[in-house]
Amino acid sequence: MFQSVYVIARNTFREVIRDRILYGLAVFGVMLVMFALALGQLSFSDHVRLTANFGFTAIHISSAILSIFIGSTLVSREIEKQTILTLLARPISRTQFILGKAMGLMGVILCVDLGLALILALILAGIDFEFSVNFGVAMFGVLIEALLLVSLTLFYGTFAKPFMTVVFSAASFLLGHWISSLDFFVEKSQSEGFRIVGGLLMRAVPNLEAFNWRSAPVYNLQVAPGEVLVALFYGLAWSLILLSATSIIFRRRDFV
Amino acid sequence: MSSSAPVLQVRGLKKTFITPFRRLRVPALKKIDFQINAGEITGFLGANGAGKTTTIKCLLELAFPDEGEITYFGQKGLSLEAKARIGFLPERPYFYEHLTGLEFLQFYGQLSGRIRGVDLRRRAEELLERVKLQHAGTRPLRGYSKGMLQRIGIAQALIHRPDFVILDEPMTGLDPDGRFEVREIIREVAKQGTAVFFSSHLLPDAEQLCRRLVIVKKGEMVFEGGTHELLDQVQRGWLIHWRSPENPNELKSETVADLVNLQVQIDAVRKRGGQIEDVTRVRASLEEIFMKIGFEDSALLKSQQGRSPEVVR
Structure with missing residues (x-):
């Protein structure tokens, strides 16, 4: 079971690593993180915080773009190029295939995010930033969110074309971060229809703000270990549900 | 698997596709029955759109039949154990372009779960040499020609020493030398006891290679039996x-x-x-018989299990 998932994950990792698109996105991420340094100079008093704040946001955005853009073609490319035929003719189940693809992409995202985190750490070290364990906690949140976004994108990818997969995933990403605001508007709304639709959307989309600890290293806030643990289970549960649904839809699909 | 059990037995295979939007039902396979025995080379013939690739996809659960029973090595259905004993080359050889020839063969070998480590590397190198691609083993597949892709595709189908190989149009895109090589490989593989089932448009190749033939027309099987029985009959x-x-x-x-x-x-x-x-x-050559079956409804050829084929008028 795990051997096949590992072999597919390794191949997916190799496939993405050798793809030029990754380098385009990675360069974009690096530039965005470097831009944090320039942006920090705009502030007279709080340039360290501004640099750190924008740096973490840059990593977060880069990670989300990577998850959604590469995730959207991860399975569709296999189908379009018909490489899936020889793959599924081997002794692997479709669930193992989906898991392997997700794990392979997560491996790439982990490497890119760690690389960007290293660049940010070097920048922050140069401007006397006070490092704490919160730096790691913030990055951990970014990675759990990436796992959830990869799962979400794979799920949409089973029934939508890559372009629509990107649209659905990006919409879910935005909605997932605005769930608290949506909750506020749903509560205040006079319209019964908006309350029903808003309520449904809040339940259909994961709350991505649950993994947002990016302010903690910037403002030296305390993050309770329990909060991280709950968020971890929340993220894993959503990913498990989404990957299971993907696998169920994918299980009976004809490749013609 | 008992030694007498056929490698593959297909009974009453039916498949209908439903078109998107208009939801029209298009019957692709109406009733397909045949069997493949160990060590035999069986040709799978039919015109374009006759249902050859759909049948092969149903055999490998890449498409799911509406009806019918498929038995591998004496056991119903396609289990992971059965899959581990099967090699497959699809119709169009699109493979992972980012992998080198050697990495590609090792990847499929690892997936089979039957071969690994030093054995796998040795087997991959041996197959690269057999398909005359030893010079291209370290090059990414994106630089391979169509013929080279076809040959590396055959190598991936054989990497784990399967008991049964399904080849969908293995000769397509090959020059005469390449076709000769592939014919030789198929013969060698069958001599080692592996059953080979291959679809082809190239009837002279089928005539030379196959002991048995399965012919389909518009999703229906019109012949199953020995190649010589068919040739003698007509x-x-x-x-x-x-x-x-x-x-x-x-x-x-x-x-x-x-x-x-x-x-x-x-x-x-x-x-x-x-x-x-x-x-x-x-x-008559197989080509002439094939044309007759393909275009004359009055001369349908049928064969029942274990009997000689006969012309049905």
Whole structure:
């Protein structure tokens, strides 16, 4: 079971690593993180915080773009190029295939995010930033969110074309971060229809703000270990549900 | 698996596709029945759109049939254990372009779960040499020509020493040398006890290679049986060469339709004092038979399990 998932994950990792698109996105991420340094100079008093704040946001955005853009073609490319035929003719189940693809992409995202985190750490070290364990906690949140976004994108990818997969995933990403605001508007709304639709959307989309600890290293806030643990289970549960649904839809699909 | 159990048995396979938007039902396979025995090379013939690739996809659960029973190695359905014993080359050889030839073979070997480590590397190198790609083993597949992709595709189908190989149009895109090589590989593999099932448009290749044939037309099976049984069944008659006593330097020849006429002609030549030089059975080529099956509904050929094929009029 795990051997096949590992072999597919390794191949997916190799496939993405050798793809030029990754380098385009990675360069974009690096530039965005470097831009944090320039942006920090705009502030007279709080340039360290501004640099750190924008740096973490840059990593977060880069990670989300990577998850959604590469995730959207991860399975569709296999189908379009018909490489899936020889793959599924081997002794692997479709669930193992989906898991392997997700794990392979997560491996790439982990490497890119760690690389960007290293660049940010070097920048922050140069401007006397006070490092704490919160730096790691913030990055951990970014990675759990990436796992959830990869799962979400794979799920949409089973029934939508890559372009629509990107649209659905990006919409879910935005909605997932605005769930608290949506909750506020749903509560205040006079319209019964908006309350029903808003309520449904809040339940259909994961709350991505649950993994947002990016302010903690910037403002030296305390993050309770329990909060991280709950968020971890929340993220894993959503990913498990989404990957299971993907696998169920994918299980009976004809490749013609 | 008992030694007598067929490698593959297909009964009553049916598949209908539903078109998007208009939801029209398009029957792709109406009723397909056949079996493949160990160590045999079986050709799978049919015109474009006859249902060959759909059948193969149903066999490998890449498409799911609406009805029918598929038995591998004496056990119903396609289990992961059965899959581990099967090798497959799809119709269009699109593979992972980012992998080198060697990495590609090792990837499929690892997925099979039957071979790993040093053994796998050695087997991959051996196959690269067998398909004459040892010079390209470290090059990414994106730089391979169509013929090279076809050959590396055959190697991936054989990497784990399967008991049964399904090849969808293995000769397509190959030059005459390449086709000869592939024919030799198929023969070698079958000699080692592996059953080979391959679809092809290239009838001379099927005629040379296959002991058995399965022919489909518009989603229906029209023939299953021995290649020679089919060729014998649709024979054109006998060709007699003889010399007459009046002009012994001239070799005369005549074709007769059947055995009765053959005897009459031989008797007539001998009665006149002539000398019979040669009597040859004239058989139609597989190509001619195939054209007949493909285009003449009145001459459907059918064969029942274990019986000789016969022309159904």
